[in-house]
Amino acid sequence: MNIRVWLPAHLRALARVSGEVVLPIDGLVTQRTVLDALEEAYPVLRGTIRDHVTKQRRPFVRFFACEQDLSHESPDAPLPAPVVAGTEPFLVVGAMAGG
Amino acid sequence: MSGVRVLVGTRKGAFILTADGKRERWEVSGPHFAGWEVYHLKGSPANPNRLYASQSTGWFGQLIQRSDDGGTTWEPVGNQFTYDGVPGTHQWYDGTQHPWEFTRVWHLEPSLSDPDTVYAGVEDAALFRTTDGGATWQELSGLRQHPSGPLWQPGAGGLCLHTIVLDPSDPKRIYIAISAAGAFRTDDGGLTWRPINRGLRSDGIPDPQAEVGHCVHHLAMHPARPGVLFMQKHWDVMRSDDGGDNWHEISGNLPTDFGFPIAVHAHEPETVYVVPIKSDSEHYPPDGKLRVYRSRSGGHEWEPLATGLPQRDCYVNVLRDAMAVDTLDPCGIYFGTTGGQVYASANGGDSWAPIVRDLPAVLSVEVQTLP
Numbered sequence: 135m136n137i138r139v140w141l142p143a144h145l146r147a148l149a150r151v152s153g154e155v156v157l158p159i160d161g162l163v164t165q166r167t168v169l170d171a172l173e174e175a176y177p178v179l180r181g182t183i184r185d186h187v188t189k190q191r192r193p194f195v196r197f198f199a200c201e202q203d204l205s206h207e208s209p210d211a212p213l214p215a216p217v218v219a220g221t222e223p224f225l226v227v228g229a230m231a232g233g
Numbered sequence: 234m235s236g237v238r239v240l241v242g243t244r245k246g247a248f249i250l251t252a253d254g255k256r257e258r259w260e261v262s263g264p265h266f267a268g269w270e271v272y273h274l275k276g277s278p279a280n281p282n283r284l285y286a287s288q289s290t291g292w293f294g295q296l297i298q299r300s301d302d303g304g305t306t307w308e309p310v311g312n313q314f315t316y317d318g319v320p321g322t323h324q325w326y327d328g329t330q331h332p333w334e335f336t337r338v339w340h341l342e343p344s345l346s347d348p349d350t351v352y353a354g355v356e357d358a359a360l361f362r363t364t365d366g367g368a369t370w371q372e373l374s375g376l377r378q379h380p381s382g383p384l385w386q387p388g389a390g391g392l393c394l395h396t397i398v399l400d401p402s403d404p405k406r407i408y409i410a411i412s413a414a415g416a417f418r419t420d421d422g423g424l425t426w427r428p429i430n431r432g433l434r435s436d437g438i439p440d441p442q443a444e445v446g447h448c449v450h451h452l453a454m455h456p457a458r459p460g461v462l463f464m465q466k467h468w469d470v471m472r473s474d475d476g477g478d479n480w481h482e483i484s485g486n487l488p489t490d491f492g493f494p495i496a497v498h499a500h501e502p503e504t505v506y507v508v509p510i511k512s513d514s515e516h517y518p519p520d521g522k523l524r525v526y527r528s529r530s531g532g533h534e535w536e537p538l539a540t541g542l543p544q545r546d547c548y549v550n551v552l553r554d555a556m557a558v559d560t561l562d563p564c565g566i567y568f569g570t571t572g573g574q575v576y577a578s579a580n581g582g583d584s585w586a587p588i589v590r591d592l593p594a595v596l597s598v599e600v601q602t603l604p
Contacts, residue, residue: 144268144293148309178309182293186313194292228292 135159137168137213138223145183145226149176154223163218165197166209183226198225237559238303238601239567240284241575242271245593247286249304252588256565256579259588265307266298273340273554273597276303280348281601285367287338287353295337297353297367310367314338314355317374323357324386333357333377340554340597342397346404354394358385358411360423373423376409381428381445388412388448388467395553396452400459408462408477413448416464418477429477433466451553453495455502463505463532465495465553470507472532483532488519494556498581499564503531506558506566506582508551516571517548525568527582541585542576549574554597561602569595 139155146152157171166189173180184191189209191197197204200214200222216222239250246264265271266288274286284300286307295314298307314335325331336356344350349366359377361370385392393412400406405422408429415430428444438446448467455461464471464480468491471480484490489509498504505528511519518524523542526535549572559565566582569575573592576585 142292144290148293148296178296181295181312187315192292192294231291 135163135218136220137163137171137217138220139168139172140223140225141179142226142228144228145179148178148182151176163213164210165204165207165213165224168213168224169209194229194231196225196227196229198227199223235561236603237561237565238276238281238603239557239575239577239588240274240276240304240597240599240601241569241592241595242273242286242554242597243569243573243593243595244270247271247274247288247304248589248592250575250588254561256559256561256577261589262304264593265304266296269296270337271596272337273599275341275343275599276601277343277348277351278345279343281603283343283348283366285341285343285351287341289337295335297338297341299367311363311369314353314359314361314370315372316359316377317372321378322383323392324384326387330383333359335359336391339393339395340397342399345399345401352397352399352407354397354409356391356393357387358392358394358414360394360397360409362423373419375419375424376417376426379417379426379428381414384445385411385414386446396449398452398454398462400454401456402459406459406476408452408454410449410452410464412450413446413467415445415447416449416452416477429473430480431478432473432480432482433471434469434482435467437467450493451495453497453505455497455499458502461502461531463495463497465492465507467491467513470495470532483528485528485533485535487526487535488537492551493553494551494568496556496558496566498566499558499560500562501529501564504529504581505532506556507535508556508568510550516550521546521548523547523549523570525566525578525582525585538578538582538585540583541578547572552596554599555595557598557600559600559602565600567598567600569598571595 235254241248246267248263277283282303286298288296320333322330340354342352353361396410398408417426450465453463462473525538549570556568566578571594575588
């Protein structure tokens with residue numbers, strides 16, 4: 135399956151990509167498998183979305199899809215069907231936190 | 234003709250200011266890493282085109298960038314700073330114990346002899362080192378595992394290791410400073426450390442002469458006199474003539490001895506510069522007049538340097554890593570302000586002019602003297 139991932143501008147610049155990233159994923163599509171594939175394709179993003187060691191989401195990063203906030207879902211929960219089908223992107227978002 | 238390259242870290246990116254040896258006409262490049270906080274960037278003394286930068290935000294964490302062409306292009310290198318072993322705890326603001334947590338890199342200090350070796354001072358306070366050009370970082374955990382470690386507590390800016398001074402005469406001797414733990418020294422390349430705070434007096438802690446707990450703001454050394462250290466403490470300007478074993482106050486006639494940066498003239502080891510700030514709660518120059526103070530006698534007697542600096546309605550701060558000197562003759566002095574100005578003096582501080590006026594708040598200033 136080809137999973138569409140939308141990154142915030144700072145991370146697109148860091149990864150040197152424009153627009154969406156498309157990641158082929160075999161098997162279960164979860165936050166964890168998507169982020170594993172993303173970091174495998176773009177190692178420079180390691181540590182910027184989730185902790186290097188614990189893999190916990192950074193506090194001011196949010197995960198949205200299908201107009202839902204998935205940030206507090208289990209990283210191993212299946213992502214919504216439209217994300218799996220590639221009709222909706224998985225959004226990595228910098229939280230609105232000032233600055 | 235020789236020239237200078239001024240490396241400026243700001244709240245919203247890095248800027249590189251270059252000029253020839255006259256230091257009159259400046260070119261400004263940047264922002265590099267636009268929108269990110271750049272706490273510090275510094276060049277390798279062994280290869281001036283090798284630069285390292287600490288780039289971070291609260292959103293996306295820490296990155297380290299490396300340039301091999303003097304800052305024209307950059308490549309991200311390793312950004313994993315993992316404490317050695319079980320991190321343990323330090324004292325928190327409320328007196329409870331708090332786990333050590335990495336937040337950011339405050340200061341990068343490249344080796345004097347090897348471009349691939351760099352020391353990184355981080356928050357929560359620890360010292361890391363890379364020997365592969367930044368690809369991987371290892372903690373020199375003997376510092377954090379000093380028996381006093383659980384007593385260290387953050388200053389208002391966090392528990393940060395912000396100053397690293399390498400002894401050019403002894404590669405195994407390193408000085409560091411932590412807010413608010415104090416100064417420490419290793420004589421074995423970082424394996425073991427000891428506090429070097431004898432003579433400091435801080436009224437803001439229960440025992441004003443405690444072994445640790447002092448809010449040291451910055452240390453400076455002249456490379457030809459590595460045993461002589463100068464310190465800007467939270468309050469008090471201090472001096473040591475024995476590698477930090479003992480300190481004595483040299484605040485003398487300063488209008489206030491609170492401040493953040495301190496620097497030593499490149500060719501006159503007894504000429505020292507500070508920027509007095511009104512107080513710990515009023516972080517701006519006294520009377521709205523921005524003045525650098527210079528001592529040509531190693532302390533005690535200070536003269537104000539105001540020519541070319543704003544002398545009314547000036548309420549900026551100059552942060553601890555935001556003053557540096559070049560090694561041209563006459564020596565150039567540079568500092569950046571929280572108002573976004575970078576001032577330069579090409580005559581040892583006698584007169585000043587802004588290089589740029591409207592950058593984001595300046596966090597750090599370093600200078601490279603180029604052949």
